[in-house]
Amino acid sequence: VPCIRKYFAGGVCTSTVQLPGKVVVVTGANTGIGKETAKELARRGARVYIACRDILKGESAASEIRAATKNQQVFVRKLDLSDTKSIRAFAEGFLAGDGAAEEKQLHILINNAGVMMCPYSKTADGFETHFGVNHLGHFLLTHLLLETLKESAPSRVVNVSSMIHHFGSIYFRNLKGEKYYNRVFAYCQSKLANILFTRELAYRLKGTGVTTYAVHPGIVRSELVRHSFVLCLLWRLFAPFVKSAQQGAQTSLHCALAEGIESQSGRYFSDCKKAWVSPKGRNNKTARRLWDVSCELLGI
Ligand SMILES: NC(=O)C1=CN([C@@H]2O[C@H](COP(=O)(O)OP(=O)(O)OC[C@H]3O[C@@H](n4cnc5c(N)ncnc54)[C@H](OP(=O)(O)O)[C@@H]3O)[C@@H](O)[C@H]2O)C=CC1
Numbered sequence: 001v002p003c004i005r006k007y008f009a010g011g012v013c014t015s016t017v018q019l020p021g022k023v024v025v026v027t028g029a030n031t032g033i034g035k036e037t038a039k040e041l042a043r044r045g046a047r048v049y050i051a052c053r054d055i056l057k058g059e060s061a062a063s064e065i066r067a068a069t070k071n072q073q074v075f076v077r078k079l080d081l082s083d084t085k086s087i088r089a090f091a092e093g094f095l096a097g098d099g100a101a102e103e104k105q106l107h108i109l110i111n112n113a114g115v116m117m118c119p120y121s122k123t124a125d126g127f128e129t130h131f132g133v134n135h136l137g138h139f140l141l142t143h144l145l146l147e148t149l150k151e152s153a154p155s156r157v158v159n160v161s162s163m164i165h166h167f168g169s170i171y172f173r174n175l176k177g178e179k180y181y182n183r184v185f186a187y188c189q190s191k192l193a194n195i196l197f198t199r200e201l202a203y204r205l206k207g208t209g210v211t212t213y214a215v216h217p218g219i220v221r222s223e224l225v226r227h228s229f230v231l232c233l234l235w236r237l238f239a240p241f242v243k244s245a246q247q248g249a250q251t252s253l254h255c256a257l258a259e260g261i262e263s264q265s266g267r268y269f270s271d272c273k274k275a276w277v278s279p280k281g282r283n284n285k286t287a288r289r290l291w292d293v294s295c296e297l298l299g300i
């Protein structure tokens with residue numbers, strides 16, 4: 001089992017970059033891959049903002065991270081990606097100071113939070129939940145923080161996607177899932193949207209010093225499978241093949257920290273190296289259309 005575990009553990013972030021004075025936001029960092037990502041960035045000396053929908057869960061993760069890293073600069077902020085009001089309030093609060101410190105800079109934004117295979121539901125703004133939280137929520141958050149990211153360049157945006165994007169398509173005529181709904185395809189679509197967003201964002205940010213990367217973290221033991229009895233069972237049955245959250249955080253860390261990957265902006269990484277993207281994820285026309293439709297839906 002240790003040998004199998006080692007084989008399936010995947011790539012390791014080997015960057016030795018330290019982050020004193022750097023500011024980081026990680027969404028969904030109260031648990032799973034996000035928490036481990038935030039922990040490592042705090043260990044390297046960054047001021048880390050845990051952006052999560054449940055402040056109590058966030059505080060408990062923050063205490064754990066402070067204790068493990070001896071970094072007291074770990075803060076919790078409310079961010080519910082299923083509500084654009086909450087996203088706007090988070091961005092306003094973050095940029096205005098909102099208690100702990102006035103953040104005029106943001107060097108690393110990790111768009112990590114996500115939901116998978118939930119029953120049909122809508123966000124506060126009427127978007128299908130996977131598309132609304134996994135894609136539109138992070139799209140709006142990035143938009144609101146973009147000027148600060150530019151002013152803080154060199155800076156990075158890491159979008160946590162998935163290999164499952166290979167099975168996704170963007171159904172422009174059914175983005176709200178009202179005509180038909182399948183929870184697996186809804187998740188796949190949202191993860192493909194993460195890849196296309198990364199691609200278009202990189203194109204638009206050329207020359208600004210802000211770079212962006214999409215990530216597949218691997219198959220990771222976490223709460224993501226909470227809505228699927230079958231996946232919960234599979235994850236248990238195949239435990240030796242499933243990464244720990246700490247192993248799952250490595251590719252996000254690589255994309256946030258590794259030196260010399262700036263020319264790879266817009267690309268997709270898995271196991272800390274460039275990986276193959278589905279043809280749909282390489283389509284510039286779809287990327288552009290998704291960008292325009294997202295702006296329209298969000299009124300930005
Ligand atoms: N685990 C895996 O095998 C894989 C994971 N991924 C991706 O990795 C990322 C992290 O997932 P993972 O750590 O595994 O899953 P977890 O379920 O453990 O963590 C997801 C995080 O997202 C948060 N979240 C969910 N909805 C919202 C919302 N509306 N607003 C704010 N935060 C929200 C959760 O908060 P709360 O605790 O309150 O629910 C939680 O903190 C996801 O984007 C996922 O798609 C990709 C491929 C495989």
Ligand SMILES: CC1=C(/C=C/C(C)=C/C=C/C(C)=C/C=O)C(C)(C)CCC1
Pocket residue numbers: 161162163164219234235238241242
């Ligand atoms: C085939 C197979 C597995 C199942 C993989 C699955 C079901 C992957 C689903 C990925 C998801 C849901 C990604 C989320 O973004 C295990 C259990 C790893 C064990 C080894 C063989």
